[in-house]
Amino acid sequence: MSLSDLVLSIADNKQMLGLRYAEWATRAPSLEADIAAAAMGLDDLGHSRVLYGCLEPLGADPRGPERESDPASLHNLAYFDDPWTQWSEFVAANAILDTAFTVMIEACVGGSAEVLQHRLRKMLMEERYHFLHGRSWLRSGIDSAPLNRAWQEAIEWFGPPDGDTAALHRQGKLSMGPGELRARLEEQLETKATHADIDWKQWDGVRRRGSQGAIDAHTFGMLRGLEEKKYAPPTAKPTPL
């Protein structure tokens, strides 16, 4: 896996995280939390745009035409495959997965790729507020199931001890390898990762996840603009540019 593949994975995951956050903009436990969900959703969707824009300068855009038709070609974690039904799923994603992505972005900013050093720095400033939000809600206590799942998927996403992330670290393209990323995440959250039993043989190194599956059809259709067509009047014709 190249650095471009890793950046695409961050971008796809941030895009899905942003969409899932936005789905809670009218369902969070308080008006303030509604607004925070909307704001963080916008932030992460914006971050994904910046990250997609880094692919070409990095020299190899790994996105292929299959992304237009196959939801399983997107490199998002299984955690984002379906809309969250519980607030605790939101909190676990906010505290653990969002912070895991931030830690990886720190590793990119500290690495040797100049385009990432320059373009990703502002994200780290915005992510400080996501972190405060997630950590505070996490401290208030949540169900263990989404928490364990988020930890498992974060550690899987960092990659195996001797895999591609470690190689990118050795090459200087990332300032942290899998072990350092995990330690940094634990340090940030002031807690140890819950026990994760990972079978790296089953791990998909391209999508950086241990299970199969893909985002739901509605979300994929919306991403591709297919849902938009449902709301167009039957007589509507595309407006010439």
Add this chain to the structure above:
Amino acid sequence: MTKYQRVSGDAVEYEVFARKTRVEPLHQVGSVVAPDADLAMAYARATYDEERWCEMAIVRKDDVIHLWSPGEV
């Protein structure tokens, strides 16, 4: 003092102050309700980020000390 109940326990009100440029004073722009300062910071930034700002600060409403208004007995 209004008591706010939240899932994580009692929440308190924080006043939010901001300024657009360094040369102007901080203005009160609103308030947020949160159980702790971390969440209040996140809520303040999310809620009052629509306008440009160079400094934003929050203060627990309980910590604001009011003077007597002129003529107040």
